[in-house]
Amino acid sequence: MKFNIPNFISGIIVTVLGLFFLILSFGIKTNSNDIFNASFMPKVYTTLIILFGISIIINSFKDKINHQTLKEYKGPILTMLLVTIYVIVIPILGYYLSTIIMIFAFLFIVKFENRVLLVLTPFIASALIYAVFEILLQVPIPKGSLF
Amino acid sequence: MDVLMEGFSNTLTFNTILFIFLGVISGIAIGVLPGLTATMGVALLLPITFGMEPLPGILLLIGVYFGAVYGGTITAILINTPGTPASAATALDGYPMTQKGEARKALTIATLSTSIGGIISVIVLILLAPQLANFALQFSAPETFALALFGITIISSLTGKSFAKGIVAGLVGLLIATIGLDPIGGTQRFTFGSMNLNNGVNLIPVMIGLFAAAEAFRSVEKLFSKDKIEVAIKKTKLKWSEFKSLITTILRSAGIGTFVGMIPGSGADITAFIAYNEAKRFSKDKSKFGKGEMKGIAAPEAANSSLTGGAMIPMLTLGIPGDAVTAVLLGALIVQGLQPGPMLFEQDGVLVYGLFIGMLIANLLILILGIYGTRFFTKVLLIPKAILVPVIIMLCAVGSYSLGNNYFDVIVMLVFGIIGYFMIKNDFPASPLILGLILGPIMESNFRRALVMSQGDFSIFITRPITAVLLIFAFITLFSPLIIKLIKKKYRKI
Structure with a gap:
C-alpha cells in the first residue's frame, strides 16, 4: 500500500x-x-x-506521495550534530574559542575551497561579535570555565 | 496631535535615523540573499536591540523588516530568484524586463512602488490604529479571550499548506506556553523538576531557533549548488510619462496590500499575487503581462510593502501579529517592557507615534538606497552561502544567551532549531507556534478570569456582543482554509 x-x-x-x-x-x-x-x-x-x-x-493515506530522500537530510543532520557539540562546549571553552572551532569545522565539512576565507572567516566573525556585542552594545557573551 | 509631534521630535534624532538606516541596509542585504527571509533577519538582529532604548531598537528591526521585503525584489528582477516569498510575483514581469535590458527601469519602478505603497500604508496606520485601539479599550476578560482565540485560529488555519498541521503548530505553541507556573494559581506545570522551566519557556530563543537556526540547517541542503550569478544593470531610465501611467496601479495595489495586511495570517506572497492579478484585470492589454509589463512590477511591489503597515495595525492595537515578522516584532516590544495592545497607545503614545514616523523615514530611505545603492547590494550575492550558515549559528547562540545571560536559553534555541527544521521539511508552519506561545498565557488567564466573573457561567461568552462576534469569527475561520485554497488556486494560475 x-x-x-x-x-x-x-x-x-x-x-x-x-x-x-x-x-x-x-x-x-x-x-x-x-x-x-x-x-x-x-x-x-x-x-x-x-x-x-x-x-x-x-x-x-490520501496525500500525494512525498519524494523526500534520506540523502537531503545528511548535510543538515551533520550540521545539527556539529551545533549540538558547539552548544555543549561553549560553557567549557567559552564563546569565542568554541565559535572559531565551529566555523572552521563547518567549512571543513562542507569542503569549502577558498583557503583564505576558510582561515579568515572564523576570526573575522568572532572579532565582529566582540566589537559589536561586547564593546559597542555591551551585550553579555557566554563565558567558559576554561576561557 | 501633541503626541504625534513629540513622537516626531523623538524620532528625528541622529541616533534614531542612523539605526533605521542600518536596519534598512541590513534588511536589504538579507532580502537580497535567497534563503534568508525578513523574519530570519529580524529574529537574528533582535538581540542587538536588547541594550538599546525602545524607539531606536524597534525601529532598527522595522528597518530590517521593510528593507528585507524590498531586498527580495532586487534578485527577483535581476536573476529571477525572489530573495523572499513576497517578491515572487514581481519576478513574473521584472525578470523579462531585465532580459530586455531594462533592469534599471524595472528596479526604479519597484523602488518607487515600494516606497509609495509603504508610505500610504503608514498613513493608514496613523489614521486607523488609534481608533481601533480606542475601541479595543472596552475589552474585558471575555473579549480578550475571544480575541486571542480568534487570532490563534486565523493564523493557524491560514498559514501553511495543511490546515491540520497549522492547527497542530498553534496548539503545540499553546501547550508550550503552559510550561512553568500557571498564571492564576501559580501551580507548577510540565517543569520536570527544572528550575529553568519554572518561569516557562522564553519566547526569544524559541523564535531565534525556529526562524533563524532552522532556516540555517535547511540552507545546508542547497550548499552544494554552485550557481554562478552574473548581474548586469543597464542604464534604461524610467520616464515621467511612464511613471504617471503607473500611479493608479500603485494606489490600487497599496490599498489592497494595506487592507489584506490587516487580516492576520495573510501572507505577503499571496497579497502580491492578488494585486498583480487586479492590475492585469484592469489593464487594457493583458497580453503584455508576464513579458515585462511595468504594471506587473508596480502592483506586487506596492502591495507587499503596504502590507507591512497593514500588518502592524492588529499587532500594535490588539496585540495580534499579522504574520511571522510582526510576531517577532511583538516579541521585541515585550522584551523592551512594552505590552502591545490598546493600552500601548494610552501608556506609550509618544513611542507609538515615534514608531510611525520612523516607518515613514524607513520608506524614504528605501527610496534613496534603492535608487542609488542597487549595484552595491547585488554584491552581497557574491558572499559564499557556506560562510553564512555558521555565521547565522553563532549569532543565534549569542542572541539567545544575551537576553537573560542564561545558558539554558542557548539549549532552547538549539532544540527549537532542530524541531523547526523538521517542521519546515514536513510543512508545519512555525508562525502559529510562536503565536500560540505569545497568546497562550493571555488566552488562558482571560478565559479563567471570565469564568470567575460569571461564576462559572459559560453564557458570558455568548451574551456579550463583541465576544460573541469574535467567537463567531473564530468559528468561521475554521472553515476558511477551503475558501482560501480556492482563491490561491485561481491566482496562482496566472
Whole structure:
C-alpha cells in the first residue's frame, strides 16, 4: 500500500506527543476542585493535538506521495550534530574559542575551497561579535570555565 | 496631535535615523540573499536591540523588516530568484524586463512602488490604529479571550499548506506556553523538576531557533549548488510619462496590500499575487503581462510593502501579529517592557507615534538606497552561502544567551532549531507556534478570569456582543482554509 511516509510519521509523533502531555496533565497537582483549574487548558490542548495528529495519520493515506530522500537530510543532520557539540562546549571553552572551532569545522565539512576565507572567516566573525556585542552594545557573551 | 509631534521630535534624532538606516541596509542585504527571509533577519538582529532604548531598537528591526521585503525584489528582477516569498510575483514581469535590458527601469519602478505603497500604508496606520485601539479599550476578560482565540485560529488555519498541521503548530505553541507556573494559581506545570522551566519557556530563543537556526540547517541542503550569478544593470531610465501611467496601479495595489495586511495570517506572497492579478484585470492589454509589463512590477511591489503597515495595525492595537515578522516584532516590544495592545497607545503614545514616523523615514530611505545603492547590494550575492550558515549559528547562540545571560536559553534555541527544521521539511508552519506561545498565557488567564466573573457561567461568552462576534469569527475561520485554497488556486494560475 502506498502512502505519504513523512506525513504518517509526523502524525504519529504529534499523536504520541499529545498523549504524553495529556497523561502528564492528569498529574498536575492543584488545590482547586474547580474543573477550570491549572490542568484544564493543557488537557484541552493535548486532546485537540491527539485528534489532529490522528487526522494527519489518516490523511497520509490520501496525500500525494512525498519524494523526500534520506540523502537531503545528511548535510543538515551533520550540521545539527556539529551545533549540538558547539552548544555543549561553549560553557567549557567559552564563546569565542568554541565559535572559531565551529566555523572552521563547518567549512571543513562542507569542503569549502577558498583557503583564505576558510582561515579568515572564523576570526573575522568572532572579532565582529566582540566589537559589536561586547564593546559597542555591551551585550553579555557566554563565558567558559576554561576561557 | 501633541503626541504625534513629540513622537516626531523623538524620532528625528541622529541616533534614531542612523539605526533605521542600518536596519534598512541590513534588511536589504538579507532580502537580497535567497534563503534568508525578513523574519530570519529580524529574529537574528533582535538581540542587538536588547541594550538599546525602545524607539531606536524597534525601529532598527522595522528597518530590517521593510528593507528585507524590498531586498527580495532586487534578485527577483535581476536573476529571477525572489530573495523572499513576497517578491515572487514581481519576478513574473521584472525578470523579462531585465532580459530586455531594462533592469534599471524595472528596479526604479519597484523602488518607487515600494516606497509609495509603504508610505500610504503608514498613513493608514496613523489614521486607523488609534481608533481601533480606542475601541479595543472596552475589552474585558471575555473579549480578550475571544480575541486571542480568534487570532490563534486565523493564523493557524491560514498559514501553511495543511490546515491540520497549522492547527497542530498553534496548539503545540499553546501547550508550550503552559510550561512553568500557571498564571492564576501559580501551580507548577510540565517543569520536570527544572528550575529553568519554572518561569516557562522564553519566547526569544524559541523564535531565534525556529526562524533563524532552522532556516540555517535547511540552507545546508542547497550548499552544494554552485550557481554562478552574473548581474548586469543597464542604464534604461524610467520616464515621467511612464511613471504617471503607473500611479493608479500603485494606489490600487497599496490599498489592497494595506487592507489584506490587516487580516492576520495573510501572507505577503499571496497579497502580491492578488494585486498583480487586479492590475492585469484592469489593464487594457493583458497580453503584455508576464513579458515585462511595468504594471506587473508596480502592483506586487506596492502591495507587499503596504502590507507591512497593514500588518502592524492588529499587532500594535490588539496585540495580534499579522504574520511571522510582526510576531517577532511583538516579541521585541515585550522584551523592551512594552505590552502591545490598546493600552500601548494610552501608556506609550509618544513611542507609538515615534514608531510611525520612523516607518515613514524607513520608506524614504528605501527610496534613496534603492535608487542609488542597487549595484552595491547585488554584491552581497557574491558572499559564499557556506560562510553564512555558521555565521547565522553563532549569532543565534549569542542572541539567545544575551537576553537573560542564561545558558539554558542557548539549549532552547538549539532544540527549537532542530524541531523547526523538521517542521519546515514536513510543512508545519512555525508562525502559529510562536503565536500560540505569545497568546497562550493571555488566552488562558482571560478565559479563567471570565469564568470567575460569571461564576462559572459559560453564557458570558455568548451574551456579550463583541465576544460573541469574535467567537463567531473564530468559528468561521475554521472553515476558511477551503475558501482560501480556492482563491490561491485561481491566482496562482496566472
